[in-house]
Amino acid sequence: MANLLALIQNETLKVWKKRRFAVLLLILLILIPVFVYAQMKIAQNSAEKFNDDWRAELQSRITDNTNALSSERIPEEWKKWRRALVQQLQYYLDHDINPQTPNAVTFTLTFMDNAVTLFIPLMVLAIASDLVSSERSTGTIKMLLTRPVRRWRILFAKLATLTLYVSLIIITTVLICYLISGLVFGYSGWDAPVFVGFQVQGADVDTTGVHAVTQGVYLLMQSGLVWFSAMVVSVIALMVSVLVRSTAASFVTMMATIIAGTILSNMASSWKSAKYLFNVNLEISSYLRGTPPPVEGMTLGFSLAVLGLWGAAALIVSFTVFTKQDILN
Numbered sequence: 001m002a003n004l005l006a007l008i009q010n011e012t013l014k015v016w017k018k019r020r021f022a023v024l025l026l027i028l029l030i031l032i033p034v035f036v037y038a039q040m041k042i043a044q045n046s047a048e049k050f051n052d053d054w055r056a057e058l059q060s061r062i063t064d065n066t067n068a069l070s071s072e073r074i075p076e077e078w079k080k081w082r083r084a085l086v087q088q089l090q091y092y093l094d095h096d097i098n099p100q101t102p103n104a105v106t107f108t109l110t111f112m113d114n115a116v117t118l119f120i121p122l123m124v125l126a127i128a129s130d131l132v133s134s135e136r137s138t139g140t141i142k143m144l145l146t147r148p149v150r151r152w153r154i155l156f157a158k159l160a161t162l163t164l165y166v167s168l169i170i171i172t173t174v175l176i177c178y179l180i181s182g183l184v185f186g187y188s189g190w191d192a193p194v195f196v197g198f199q200v201q202g203a204d205v206d207t208t209g210v211h212a213v214t215q216g217v218y219l220l221m222q223s224g225l226v227w228f229s230a231m232v233v234s235v236i237a238l239m240v241s242v243l244v245r246s247t248a249a250s251f252v253t254m255m256a257t258i259i260a261g262t263i264l265s266n267m268a269s270s271w272k273s274a275k276y277l278f279n280v281n282l283e284i285s286s287y288l289r290g291t292p293p294p295v296e297g298m299t300l301g302f303s304l305a306v307l308g309l310w311g312a313a314a315l316i317v318s319f320t321v322f323t324k325q326d327i328l329n
Contacts, residue, residue, distance in 0.1 A: 003149060011131075015161060021128050024169065027123075028176045035111060036181045043102045043185075054098045060087050088290050091195070103180035103189030105215045109222060111177050113289075116226045117265065119231045120169065121258045127165045128237035129254055130247040131158045132322070151323045159238065159315075162324050167236050170227045176180070188262065190216040196288050209273035219286065225285040228304070232278060232311040239314040242322050265294040275302070278310035 016019070065082045068074055072120075074082075095218075112120075132155075178187070193212040213221075237254045244250045261279020264271075274280050275295040283301040293299070 003147070003230065004153055004157065007149065007153060008160045011157045011161040012147045012164060015131075015165060016128040017125060021165060024123050024126060025125065025176075027111055029180075030172060032111070032180050036107065036184055039102075039107055039110075039181070040184050050082065058089055058093045062086050062093070065089075075235055079105060085292075095195075097193060097195065103177045103185045103192070104187050105192070105219060107181035107185060108174055108177040109147050109215065112174065112222055112226055113283075113285055115173070116229055116285055118258060120173065120230055121227065121282065123169050123173075124166055124230050125237055125251060125254050125258070126242070127169075128162055129251040130241055131162065131238055132241040152319055155242075155322045162238060166230050167227065170223055172231060177325050186284055190214060194218040196221075196290075200263035221288060225288070229282045229284055229307065232307045232314075233282070235311050235318070236278065236314045239318045242318045271295070273296075276306060277278050278307055278309060279289065281306045 004249070009218050015183055065086050067084055069079050098250075129279075192215045194215050195212055196218065197211050233254075237250070241250045244253065248320065257279055261277065262283060264274055264277065272295055274296050280294055281298070284300060284303045287300040287303070293303075
């Protein structure tokens with residue numbers, strides 16, 4: 001046990017000395033204020049347009065989406081999405097709930113929703129994509145494997161380190177979002193109600209299971225789902241790092257996969273088999289707010305199962321190859 005803890009500490013220090021996590025913090029500190037400013041301008045324009053009447057804004061969105069349903073230029077898949085959105089917006093309007101109350105919590109929720117499919121996976125790749133391949137390139141893997149330690153322990157230490165840094169990325173992103181946006185929008189909103197439990201089935205939205213939770217509870221639920229998606233991306237990146245000798249090839253392969261998933265999520269409605277791809281299922285936090293899935297029939301349980309199977313398969317391949325392959329040559 002002591003040897004394993006020492007290995008984890010060693011791997012953690014190696015990642016820390018590369019200063020990539022510090023670079024990620026710097027990126028967040030630069031980009032998030034830009035997004036906060038953009039959101040502030042949107043809120044100001046919306047307030048000027050609707051005179052702070054959020055009900056008028058909701059009604060306008062309902063009208064616009066309803067009118068769009070009569071257009072023959074809009075594909076049927078997009079019409080289904082619009083019908084579901086109209087029903088959800090109408091629910092908020094009927095129950096006198098403003099779903100876009102501007103505060104630091106709602107900004108953080110919105111940012112995490114938009115970041116889960118691309119921004120956060122790319123930050124994870126900065127840590128995960130070369131945990132093994134970089135040591136092959138530099139030759140340090142040979143010195144590491146000559147120590148009297150089983151190979152699976154070495155890879156497990158890397159996995160534990162990866163889990164630590166993925167968790168730090170999620171926690172840090174949430175904290176920086178909240179602290180910076182709170183300077184503009186205020187730090188209130190934790191007790192504001194959010195409705196969850198929307199069940200989207202094709203063009204219909206089932207509201208029988210809808211119930212209110214506080215935005216604080218919603219943020220915890222969302223962060224947990226985002227963490228799960230990020231961990232699946234990280235273990236798949238670890239597998240690629242084990243299989244590919246080049247650090248550049250490992251990073252480019254995973255980056256292309258993540259970007260392809262973002263594109264497929266917008267185009268996969270007619271390709272039913274796409275729902276079994278991990279990168280199409282990354283946006284699992286969207287199920288909380290009742291957003292229609294990329295492919296009809298996908299549910300939260302389905303996406304969690306698909307991601308779990310991909311993650312388990314990646315771990316099996318990683319440990320099998322790392323413990324059996326002649327990595328020293």
